[in-house]
Amino acid sequence: GVLWLVLGRVRLSEELATSVQLAAVIGVAAACDALRDDTGLISAVVMGMALANLPGLELPTRRPFFETLVSLIIGLLFVSISATVTPESLRHVVLPSLALTALLVLVTRPLIAHLAAAGTDVPARERWFIGWMAPRGIVAAATASTFSAELAAHHIAGAGRILPATFVVIVATVTLYGLTAFPVARRLGVLRPSRSRPLLVGGAPWAVDLARALSAAGLDVLMWAGADEERTRIEAAGLELAPGELMASAEGIGAVLEGITDVLLLTGEDDFNALASLTLRESVEGTVRRLAPSAASEGVVAPYAGGEALFDADLTRPEIVRRYEAGARVVTRTADGPPAAGEHVLFVVRPEGRLVPVTDGVRPEPVPGDTLVLLTET
Template sequence: MDDELVGLALVVVLAVGAQLLAARLVIPAIVPLLAVGVLAGDVTGLIDPEALLGPALTDAISIAVGIILFEGALGLRREELSGPVRGVVLRLVAAGALITWVCAALAVGFLLDVPRPIAILIGAIVIVSGPTVVLPMLEFIRPVRSVRSILKWEGILVDPVGAIAAVVTFNALDFGGGGVSLRVGGFSLTMLAGIGCGIAGALVLMPLLRAGWLAERQKVAATLMAVVAAFAAADVLRDDAGLVATIVMGLVLANQRRVDISRIVEFKETLGAILLGVLFILLSATVALDDVVALGWPAVALVALLVLVVRPLAVAACTWRSGVPLRERALLAALAPRGIVAASTASVFGLELADRGAPGAELIVPIVFTVIAGTVVFYAIVAPLAARALGLSHGEPAGVLVVGAAPWARDLARALGEAGAEVRVWSPRPEEAAAARVEGLSVCDDPLLGDGAVADDPLDEAIGSVLVTTDDDALNELLVERLAQELGAARVLALPAADGRPQVAARDRALEPPLFGEQATAQELARRWETGERVRVVASGPPGALPLATVREQADGGARAVHPLTTGPAPAPRPGDVLLVLGA
């Protein structure tokens, strides 16, 4: 009993700890998760998933994969993909996925001599990339917006596409022999069961999400309940229909208009992250290094073909006559790592086929994990170098977004620009935004409270800090909460509430101390401005003036970096720094 308890606790500790390490190092979480899982499993024997979960291991992994695929399908919203990158992304997700599938299946069959049904299944599994591995790389590389948008949406969209392809392959092919034969009847019944249960689950969940008697956290629990119930119901009707059900359920919820699915964002952010970590620790702990090593040079050749031939071929075909510049096409070809969804689907199908005694089933997991490790390492090294060599990588964001455009806030934005900073202004009040335009300020028109409004916007590339300055405390709280989710808590600073306290959201999220100090409420700053004080750029603060920010030159010679001042310690002055103050 103690061994099982320690083992389960260790899985959770390692899963969360590896993700915290990844966040600190700004690397894909899959890198430490893979390393820690293998060390804790095959190398040291500290974690034995089969001993911990016994016969329930396969079912537990299947349910976890279903939840992850549901989360991925929630991102498939038609209206979220628009503009000039739409065509390229759709071609990459459709034609590019097909090219990858066919080429990968042929390469696996030729290089590793596995049965054709297994090769086709592996080809479908390695289609996927995924936001859990792509987004941390994009955060580190900081490519130009067009490349970032294409890679982000390809990663989001191709996850369920690859999962659907793998599920279809798994249910449509006969794995009993070395040839390829279709099981049309069984496949059709499986798809019907999955589609029916997925739609039913969404229809049951939507009234619960609209219900006024359920608290937000209870709606998160209701979502989890409905997803697991739909998965189980579909699997009871037809083996392996559960994954289809969760994908369909996510698609239905993402594209309906009756209920706001942003209510379940906590489900995606908290439970999804923990589940991904636990799942990948368990999966990587099942990998035998001897099996991976036994694949030998053919496995290395497979990874080389995928990154040097297949990915460039898919990008070239999908961006032909698209208007995407050659340099950007080259960078698109240099980033397509495989991630957690590939690992989890490989484990589910590998265990299922091994139980059936299918020839070659034991090769699925080591081959896919080799592809995951190889592509992550290759792209982690090559993609940043390629981005810099092609001139498509941004430096650290240094700009400022001033939220609120009262007269004193417009004066602040003007002074920041005068000091050499890149500044944009956003206001919820049209008359303030119009006044900012008249004064020559750059005004942001995007709805900052929209779902995902900033994460795929030029703001995310250029803005190093957000200064929330409106005189509406309730609005400030909402803005702080949303912008902290989108951009990170450290980049969002807010004035204290009218009574001098930090914003509630700021306290809950442990943000920086109040912007400009505890006494610098919007009302106090407006009063000082109305009495004749103005924001000035000075070398040192005169007596009685309120210090607002330090503006500092950057090593790359770009826009100056702004360090807003709070009640916390001010940055040590450097030669060339200038100070912004509010004073007479």
Template sequence: MLGFVGGLAFIVVAGVAGQVVGRSARVPSIIVLLLLGILVGPVTGWLDPDAVLGSRLYPLVSMAVGLLLFEESLKLDLTRLRGGARRPVLALVTVGALITALTATLAAHWLLGLPIGRAGVIGAILIVSGPTVVGPLLALIRPKQPLESVLAFEGIFIDPIGATAALAVTNMVLHGEPVRLGVTGLTGVGVGLVGAVVFVLVVRWRRIDPATHVAIALAVALAVYAVAEALHDEAGLFATTALGVAVANQTVVRIDAVHEFGSHIGLVLIGALFIVLAARVDLHALARYALPTLALVAVLVLVIRPLAAAAATARSVLDRNERAMVAAMAPRGIVAASTASVFALRFEDAGTPFPQLVPVVFGVVLATAVVYGVAGPLVARRLGVRTSEPVRLDDDGVPVVVTELAAALDGREPPPSSRPSPPGTRHP
């Protein structure tokens, strides 16, 4: 059995290796990470996160999810939404998210036999998607504009929104006290906003080298998480989310360098987090809930997503076939699985285990990645919404069109990984 140091090193190495393999094979890294984590965990027994991390497991996983939400929230720059894509994207992450949460809650209640509160936790978690799983699928599908921008921006914006909603529902179910939920949320948001002010003041100090901005952002994110948790239990995730949104939308300092957070720290963080989470999956629970999970996936794919997409894209710039393509694209990704795992730990810590949460959400993540990965290109070809030009991805797995658009709106040069290639260069 691996000790703490050896286990920690193994987790990091396996996490990075899984993402490298995923990117090289041009498949969503989350699939590789989940399968690798299950292999080294419950299948072979090489890694037991509970034995390696012990009592540190919950605080470390919770802090890692907090950093992940900070990284995702940095993408929630509202100035990016301009032009024809603005309306359908905003509708998808508001009206569409609400429809998804409510209908997925009812589906989980009926199919899994869960109390409505716990079904609501699953429904809220299933709002999220994410660029790390949408990006590679867009590379396969190669949709035309403005459809590509709508799908890409929805994937970027929906993660922090869905995670915050899921956090609120989880707190309500665990504590059943609206006042406590309000205090928790306000504490976290307040600390996050103070942290954003501190970050801006530090970065604006001209003696600070831009090369250190990522390290400063990491330090501030860790600090606001710790302070918020010290002031009020479970306020840390609210704090890091508020910090990311505030930093992304302030206009005092440029944060070009901070967007490298996801390329470097995020790479290690996501990989390690998913190896730990997947290694804790109970294979018997996966098998036990396989049929209701597949039924839930069928409802999500055939009923819930088309309903949400129809409501959100009505009377938008998208034509009928493009709207149908939006209805055929809603994979779940890293934030869904990670929030499910950390909330499951919270239920365990509160003495009221939620055994269905992790196997059901992990099953939905894997199944939707496979379904949309296989069906997406076929549906796009059938609808005639594909372009002849391949969709290029930047180093974060986000379509280059999004990176270049954000750079143009910010008045800066696009990063080297997203700049157009020289004439004659072929893209894979």
């Protein structure tokens, strides 16, 4: 536990930290197995649950290296189980296993989901969907493969059927949920629209007007700002304000920002925009873009961070602020013709709700049906 806490505070590469943490888990599991047979898996699970709830432990929600490693291990486990299950071993367990699957799907999982969600604000339809989705997998497979061979070696009646029965339950539930997830979600009305959901970071007046314009174009806009004045301005505009701290939310510490498709860094601090873009690219699934600093910027990070900047090359952060203070405004209109004099295209919103930004390297071509988000000069 001490080692895990130290790794949570020391800045190591993800690969090194993950390797050491895995070594710690394996060491604990091996020590418990040495003291008493078949206790390693239980000790590893308990260790993970305990450490994940320590107040000083901070783990990001997304860890790409760890996710890749886990996928490889799970694949190896399932291949190993499949190789040990023969048609002969399935002969007498298929029907009982399918009956067990029906019990899990129709009774056990819905009951657990409703009990777990009792007293929370989870809507009833989402509770039913949670109760429907519960494919058997890694825990059942690991437990069965760990104990079945040992029980069979001690001539426990029915021990040889544990692994084949688990195999049938896994295949049946994965197949069932894989085929029914979308129809059930649509039937219950819990589908999330495929439209872009941008997160705008910054609460300057022009950024709030930009968020209003994107919202008017039909997008689900989320905003975040650090200063109280800016947060008040966002709330007064009727826009959704992201909870928590930006970096903490992105790294999975505190409020988790789910469903974000684009992060737009629009604050008045060029160095913050640059640093945040480097950090968020590793933890946010969507694209991350920032405003370009001025050509004469003397920032510590911003002039050297690289990456694709938002908008035309001449629309740097100071230039946008200057034009807005001079009377320019952010507006939307249909793409029924080329931009007029004094109009600068910032974004194109496709008919299906996909947000396409103008960057210093890419200028999307509007087509009929698109909505243009423009900075207009009055």
